[in-house]
Amino acid sequence: MKIALDYALLHNPQFPFGALIVDHTKNEISCYGVNSVKENALLHGETAAFWNCTELYPSPTQDDMGNPGLNWTQQTLYTTGEPCPMCAAESIYRRVHRVVWGSSITELNYMASARNAGNQPNPNVPILEGGILKDACDHAFWCAYSVFRNEKYYASMIKNGLEDYIKDHEARFPCDGH
Structure with missing residues (x-):
């Protein structure tokens, strides 16, 4: 964590969101990342680290999702601030084994309350509308995900009481010629 913090303070002391991805089986740093609000406000420290790892360890088969160039299950993400929902989702998608953070989101919000007018609700939060063309999207x-439905998938779904879900979707969403 100290290395992640030092890296963040060196590269962006105004917003010291830094991240390291470490191969915990070798105790070696796989890559670094730092928040880059000047270049792209969405490039959080974790996102930058994931991007850097993908660039440094490209998929040998050009299939980053199915055959990434880095064994993510052997990686630990160290980040100076608790991951936001976007960065937490990236950790899940990457199948990172462990996430370790310094300052919590609550603490960061309290510290930034002067910037956020006393921690008042943000008036710029968009209106969220879900379910539009839900059936078509589903x-x-x-x-698209039919390639993932194998015996293991069906056994797991049935074990978790979701056999009716499968029957419903198979009846409503035929994939022939779709």
């Missing part, structure tokens, strides 16, 4: 994803 159909597209159901068919």
Whole structure:
């Protein structure tokens, strides 16, 4: 964590969100990342570290999702600030084994309250509307993800009481010619 913090303070002391991805089986740093609000406000420290790892360890088969160039299950993400939902999702998608952080989101919000007008609700939060063309979108994803539905998938779904879910989706979302 000290290395992540030092890296963040060196590269962006105004917003010291830094991250390291460490191969915990070798105790070696795989890559670094730091928040870059000047270049791209969405390039959080964790996102930058994931991007850097993907660049440093490209998929040998050009299939980053199915065959990444780095064994993510052997990686630990160290980040100076608790991951936001976007960065937490990136950790899940990457199948990172462990995430370790310094300052919590609550603490960061309290410290930034002067910037956020006394921690008042942000008036710039967009209106969220879900479920638009839900069936069409569900159909597209159901068919796209059919490659993942194997015996293990069906056994797990049935074990978790989701057999009716499968029957419903198979009936409503045929994938032939979709």
